[in-house]
Amino acid sequence: MSLAGKIGLFFVVAWLLAAIFGxxxxxxxxxxxxxxxVFGAFSSAYPLGTDYLGRDMLSRILYGSRFTIGxxxxxxxxxxxxxxxxxxxxxxxxxxxxELISRLMDALISIPSKMLALVMVAAFGSSVGLLILxxxxxxxxxxFRIARSLAVNVRTLEYVLAARARGExxxxxxxVEILPNMVNPMLADFGLRFVFVVLLLSGMSxxxxxxxxxxxxxxxxxxxxxxxxxxxxxxxxxxxxxxATLTVSVNLLIDSFSGRTGRVAEx
Amino acid sequence: MSALVxxxxxxxxxxxxxxxxxxxxxxxxxxxxKGRVLALIGExxxxxxxxxxxxxxxxxxxxxxxxxxxxxxxxxxxxxxDEGLYALRGxxxxxxxxxxxxxxxxxxxxxxxxxxxxxIHGTATRAAAEAKAVELFAALALPDPKGIxxxxxxxxxGGQLQRLMAAMALITDPELVVLDEPTTxxxxxxxxxxxxxxxxxxxxxxxxAVYVSHDLAVVxxxxxxxxxxxxxxxxxxxxxxxxxxxPRHAYTQSLLAAAAPQPRGExxxxxxxxxxxxxxxxxxYGRVGADGMPATRVLDDIDLTIAxxxxxxxIGExxxxxxxLARVVAGLVPAARGSVLFEGQPLxxxxxxxxxxxxxxxxxxxxxxxxxxxxxxxIARILARPLAFYHGVRGEEAAKRIARLLDLVKLPxxxxxxxxxxxSGGQKQRVNLARALAAEPDLILCDxxxxxxxxxxxxxxxxxxAELRRELGVSxxxxxxxxxxxxxxxxxxxxxxxxxxxxxxxxKDIAAPPFHPYxxxxxxxxxxxxxxxxxxxxxxxxxxxxxxGAGKPPPGLCTxxxxxxxxxxxxxxxxxxxxxxxxxxxxxxxxxxxxxxxAVQVTKASGPGSRRRDETERI
Numbered sequence: 057m058s059l060a061g062k063i064g065l066f067f068v069v070a071w072l073l074a075a076i077f078g079x080x081x082x083x084x085x086x087x088x089x090x091x092x093x094v095f096g097a098f099s100s101a102y103p104l105g106t107d108y109l110g111r112d113m114l115s116r117i118l119y120g121s122r123f124t125i126g127x128x129x130x131x132x133x134x135x136x137x138x139x140x141x142x143x144x145x146x147x148x149x150x151x152x153x154x155e156l157i158s159r160l161m162d163a164l165i166s167i168p169s170k171m172l173a174l175v176m177v178a179a180f181g182s183s184v185g186l187l188i189l190x191x192x193x194x195x196x197x198x199x200f201r202i203a204r205s206l207a208v209n210v211r212t213l214e215y216v217l218a219a220r221a222r223g224e225x226x227x228x229x230x231x232v233e234i235l236p237n238m239v240n241p242m243l244a245d246f247g248l249r250f251v252f253v254v255l256l257l258s259g260m261s262x263x264x265x266x267x268x269x270x271x272x273x274x275x276x277x278x279x280x281x282x283x284x285x286x287x288x289x290x291x292x293x294x295x296x297x298x299x300a301t302l303t304v305s306v307n308l309l310i311d312s313f314s315g316r317t318g319r320v321a322e323x
Numbered sequence: 324m325s326a327l328v329x330x331x332x333x334x335x336x337x338x339x340x341x342x343x344x345x346x347x348x349x350x351x352x353x354x355x356x357k358g359r360v361l362a363l364i365g366e367x368x369x370x371x372x373x374x375x376x377x378x379x380x381x382x383x384x385x386x387x388x389x390x391x392x393x394x395x396x397x398x399x400x401x402x403x404x405d406e407g408l409y410a411l412r413g414x415x416x417x418x419x420x421x422x423x424x425x426x427x428x429x430x431x432x433x434x435x436x437x438x439x440x441x442x443i444h445g446t447a448t449r450a451a452a453e454a455k456a457v458e459l460f461a462a463l464a465l466p467d468p469k470g471i472x473x474x475x476x477x478x479x480x481g482g483q484l485q486r487l488m489a490a491m492a493l494i495t496d497p498e499l500v501v502l503d504e505p506t507t508x509x510x511x512x513x514x515x516x517x518x519x520x521x522x523x524x525x526x527x528x529x530x531x532a533v534y535v536s537h538d539l540a541v542v543x544x545x546x547x548x549x550x551x552x553x554x555x556x557x558x559x560x561x562x563x564x565x566x567x568x569x570p571r572h573a574y575t576q577s578l579l580a581a582a583a584p585q586p587r588g589e590x591x592x593x594x595x596x597x598x599x600x601x602x603x604x605x606x607x608y609g610r611v612g613a614d615g616m617p618a619t620r621v622l623d624d625i626d627l628t629i630a631x632x633x634x635x636x637x638i639g640e641x642x643x644x645x646x647x648l649a650r651v652v653a654g655l656v657p658a659a660r661g662s663v664l665f666e667g668q669p670l671x672x673x674x675x676x677x678x679x680x681x682x683x684x685x686x687x688x689x690x691x692x693x694x695x696x697x698x699x700x701x702i703a704r705i706l707a708r709p710l711a712f713y714h715g716v717r718g719e720e721a722a723k724r725i726a727r728l729l730d731l732v733k734l735p736x737x738x739x740x741x742x743x744x745x746x747s748g749g750q751k752q753r754v755n756l757a758r759a760l761a762a763e764p765d766l767i768l769c770d771x772x773x774x775x776x777x778x779x780x781x782x783x784x785x786x787x788x789a790e791l792r793r794e795l796g797v798s799x800x801x802x803x804x805x806x807x808x809x810x811x812x813x814x815x816x817x818x819x820x821x822x823x824x825x826x827x828x829x830x831k832d833i834a835a836p837p838f839h840p841y842x843x844x845x846x847x848x849x850x851x852x853x854x855x856x857x858x859x860x861x862x863x864x865x866x867x868x869x870x871x872g873a874g875k876p877p878p879g880l881c882t883x884x885x886x887x888x889x890x891x892x893x894x895x896x897x898x899x900x901x902x903x904x905x906x907x908x909x910x911x912x913x914x915x916x917x918x919x920x921x922a923v924q925v926t927k928a929s930g931p932g933s934r935r936r937d938e939t940e941r942i
Contacts, residue, residue: 214689215697218758220674221653222709223682236699 061312067305075125078118086119087111087270095281095289105290107281113291116277117298123273125302127184127257131191132250138192139199140242144230146200147207158204161197169194169256177265187266191253198252202245206238240313247310251303258299274299326354327531328361328378328499333391335373335382335555347386348373348555355499355548358529362546362563364536364578366777367748370555375501375535379416380408396498414444417492421504423484427476434472437491446495459490462527463520482513486520493524500525500532506541510640510804515848518544518857537777539582540850543567544857551575563854581782582852586830587789587812595630597667598798599652599685599766602626604661606651616659621647623822623882625661629766629815634792634799636813636830638806638845644822645802646690649768652800653687665766683713686759690771692751696743702729702754703739709761728757732787749780753787760791768800773808785812806833806849818842821882828909837920839911841883881912889915889923 057065084090089110096106104113146157169191176190210216211234219233260266261275272280277295284292335348348370355361363371373386380400382388393400395416403411412418417440420426427436437459438452447455453472460468463486476484485505492500505521506514522545525532534545542549542563549566551558551574559572570576604625609618621644629635637645650656651672652663658672665685671677689695696705706725710716716724726736732753743751752772759767769788773781789812792799803809809816816833818826818841826839838846850856881900884890894914904910905917913920 214691214695217655218687218689218695221655221682221687222712222762223674223677223679224712233697237697 058312060308064305064308064310064312067301068309071121071125071302071305074118075122078122082112082115082118084112084115086115086272088115095284095287095291098290104294107277107291108284113277113294116272117274117295120272120274120277120295121298121302123267123271124254124257124275124299127188127267127273128191128250128253131188131253131257132195132246134188134192135195135249135253136199136242136246139196139201140203140235140238142196143200143203143207144235147204147211148226148230148234150211154204157200161200164193165197165201167194169252170259173256173260174263174265177260182260182265182268184267187257187260191256194256195249195252199242199245199249203238203242206241207234210234210237244310244313247306247313251306254299254303274302327357327396328355328533329392329394330354330374330378331392331394333374333377333393334389335370335377335386336389337386344387344389346389346555348377350391351550351552351555351557352391353550353557353560355531355533357531359547360525360532360534360545362534362536362542362549363552364539364542364549365552366537366779368554369552371535371537371552372503373555374552375418375503375533378499378501378533379412379418381412410444413440413497414446414495415497416499416501417495417497419485419488419492419500419502419505422508423488423505424476424481424508426488427484429476431475432472433474433476433479433487437472437487437494440491441494444495452494456490456494459493459524460487462524463487463490464516464523465490465520480513481509482517485509485517489521489524493528493530496528498531500530501535502532503535504537505534507536507538511806511848512640512844514541515850515857515860518850519860521545522857538850539567539578540852540856543852543854544850551578567852567854577779579852581778583807585811587785595632597628598631598665599627599629599800600664600667601628601648601652602662602664604648604651604663605659606647606656607659608647608656611659620659621822622651625819625822625824627817627824627827629798629800631765631798632792632796633814634801634812636809636816637800637802637819638804638809638816639819640804640845642821643819645804645819646770648819649687649770649800649802652766652768653685654682655687679713683762684765685768686762686764686766687768688755688759688770688772691775692748692755693775695755696751698743700742701739702741702743702746705743705754706739706758706761709758713762724761728761731760731791732757747780748776749784752776752780752784756784756787756791760795764797766798766800768802770802771804772801774804781808788812806846810834818845823882823912824910825883825912826910828907832907832909836924837905837909837911837917838924839883839913840887840889840915840920843920843924844886844888881914889920891915 090112091102091106091110093106094108094110096102096110098105102112102114104117107113107116142157146154172194173190176186180186216229216233219229257266257273258275258278261273262279264279267273267276269276274295278292281289281291331352333348333351334346336344336346338344351374353361363374365371373383376383377388378393378395378400380403388401391401398411398415400411427433434453434456437456438449441447441452442449456472457468460471465471465483465486471479479487502521506517509517518541524530534542536542546563548560549563550560551566551572553574558574559566559570566575567579570579604622605616605620606622607617607620611617625648627635637648639645647656651658654672654674654677663670663672665681670681703725706728707721710721710724725739729736729738734750734753738746738750743754746754773784776784785808788799791797801809801813810830810833813830815829816827817824818839820841826842833842833846836843847860879899881887881895884895887895890896891914900912900914902910902912903917911917911920
């Protein structure tokens with residue numbers, strides 16, 4: 057694995073651990089006001105400073121990362137699995153089924169994801185379930201497009217023709233013959249979707265339409281501490297850096313994967 | 324200085340995944356006198372292309388020229404730095420690749436690309452280079468030498484493009500030309516026009532050349548000397564006639580034996596009951612119009628019969644519709660008109676309407692062994708599926724049957740746990756066959772099963788097919804572009820041209836005239852394993868293939884009209900040809916009678932024969 061890939065892997069693992077064990081290793085409860093200093097600087101008692109109410113930033117970030125990563129993971133899995141499944145149906149059935157599904161997905165993809173999210177929140181109010189649903193719906197068409205183009209390529213290969221000439225039913229052709237040969241690129245695509253969802257949810261939270269107080273994800277941490285920007289407070293910089301490291305490291309990791317599969321294919 | 328090119332102790336290594344190195348070319352030495360052609364011959368993986376590329380001082384990614392010396396003229400190629408190599412390539416040594424279609428940039432005109440080398444290396448001004456290019460076009464027998472340069476690559480035929488690449492390589496007057504399988508991707512009727520042009524140019528310009536090929540018969544026409552390679556080692560080097568007539572090395576002998584396949588035993592008696600009958604079949608691709616006809620018609624009015632236990636060879640060039648024919652029978656392409664009868668019962672042309680039993684009894688074996696096995700599945704899983712699917716056999720019984728199947732196609736049982744990527748091409752093709760056999764079919768459709776394989780491996784697969792037919796009594800539809808393979812394994816033969824069956828008969832009928840004019844062209848275009856064959860060819864074979872987009876003859880007329888050397892003006896371009904049934908059951912789709920065709924073909928076919936006599940007299 058390349059150096060960039062190793063760096064990516066390190067940060068991804070670190071963030072996953074933070075999301076899983078964050079609450080149990082956080083030095084303070086998430087909502088506790090522990091310091092009289094608001095927008096406190098880095099210190100030994102509060103390694104990442106304090107926020108606009110004097111809460112410990114390290115604890116806030118550990119709790120927040122669980123929201124950001126958890127929500128994004130669930131939404132990205134939903135989007136990828138749904139997209140891939142619909143794509144397999146479209147590609148194996150072909151004909152008017154493919155045409156109908158593809159045009160529907162085209163219609164969905166033409167709706168900007170942020171606009172859709174804003175409308176959904178405006179209509180139904182913000183909740184964790186709604187956020188996941190919105191993100192999943194927004195990113196399903198993208199996953200579908202990638203998966204369908206992969207499946208259509210695989211479909212024309214001779215081993216798929218051989219299966220069809222053998223008289224196999226379409227579900228068998230889709231699941232046993234086509235799916236195993238598109239898993240690797242779909243995993244890379246899943247990583248990308250995850251990053252998109254993190255950015256969408258962080259953006260929503262930054263606008264105050266995402267995760268609602270007293271809970272906070274990384275995006276809402278940036279928003280609630282935005283007034284600290286003028287004082288150069290760590291409280292606003294640290295969650296922003298957290299979002300950046302998370303998304304960039306996932307990207308680095310994916311890039312190193314696709315590079316490796318590329319070389320294997322060449323051999 | 325005796326030789327123009329001198330290679331001493333050349334070795335090339337490839338880096339392994341674990342950091343070690345494996346030699347792929349081992350201690351190869353040869354020399355080429357000025358104006359001579361040396362052929363490098365061997366199977367895939369023998370290192371012939373690697374040696375050819377090292378003459379340009381080039382090693383493919385992951386490879387390294389590890390030792391030896393290459394001298395071209397006064398240049399030590401392996402001592403050159405990047406700048407020296409830049410000056411060498413395209414100027415002193417030029418390269419003609421296998422696929423001209425992939426070597427040309429579709430966005431630039433042909434002339435731009437042909438003169439590029441000369442202009443970059445500053446050997447000529449643009450105007451001088453263009454004048455020279457036109458001269459080369461004429462020498463290469465290209466039509467319209469003055470105008471062809473203004474066209475784009477997609478506007479000329481494959482054979483023409485290959486010759487244009489030769490012009491590109493020769494524009495700088497290189498000291499050495501490297502031709503890497505330049506005719507392998509071409510149809511046999513196109514190959515001969517390209518070979519002729521190459522031969523003429525090489526002779527006229529006194530070019531020194533290295534000709535890389537796997538095809539001994541082609542090499543026999545082009546080369547003065549042959550170097551036989553296998554596994555990166557030199558097996559034999561000698562004058563062309565010596566190698567062809569008196570091969571010393573066992574490997575050369577096996578190559579020669581495989582190049583001229585012997586007829587395998589005949590199948591069941593010719594009056595056996597019909598297993599598959601195709602009547603008036605029309606099929607194609609694209610949207611189906613109001614009249615029920617697809618937009619692109621690929622097959623037109625095809626009648627064929629395969630008797631139980633016999634083998635039907637279907638032969639034709641690329642685009643003749645032979646693969647589509649197999650796919651219609653397999654149910655992958657629907658028929659627009661006509662019927663397919665299996666044991667007298669009409670076979671639904673649609674996949675969804677066929678019963679599992681119908682699927683089982685007709686198995687199709689696809690051409691490309693590399694893509695026909697699912698790379699994600701193990702060999703055992705690939706073979707277990709038809710067993711479970713058709714026969715409901717699972718578990719231990721299935722494992723036993725898989726072992727028996729592998730044994731039947733002469734593969735070790737240990738292969739069962741491997742993935743297709745770990746197998747060689749010949750092994751994959753055997754697994755491919757075994758999968759079809761697992762269904763215990765009555766009819767196997769073999770679509771170019773040996774085309775992607777090396778000659779020796781292909782011959783072994785043909786032997787296997789003949790043996791299976793004898794032991795299991797299955798019928799075969801054997802689709803191929805290669806007439807010598809068809810001759811070797813088939814009882815009956817049908818020749819397709821542009822979707823029409825133009826000629827059909829028994830195996831012996833394709834050994835002697837009369838033929839349909841296209842069948843005649845096809846049969847006479849197959850290079851023979853002796854030098855001088857190309858020079859003795861009758862002139863009637865020098866008909867150019869039409870360029871793409873030239874358009875087919877109007878529907879209803881003979882599809883071979885614009886290439887036919889014996890067409891009758893006023894008749895062939897007005898009236899559809901009748902289907903003539905000659906004595907012995909041979910069918911020909913032509914206005915000429917059997918006797919007329921025979922007269923033309925016999926007199927001209929004696930050309931090479933009489934030439935051979937001349938040669939013996941001279942000796």
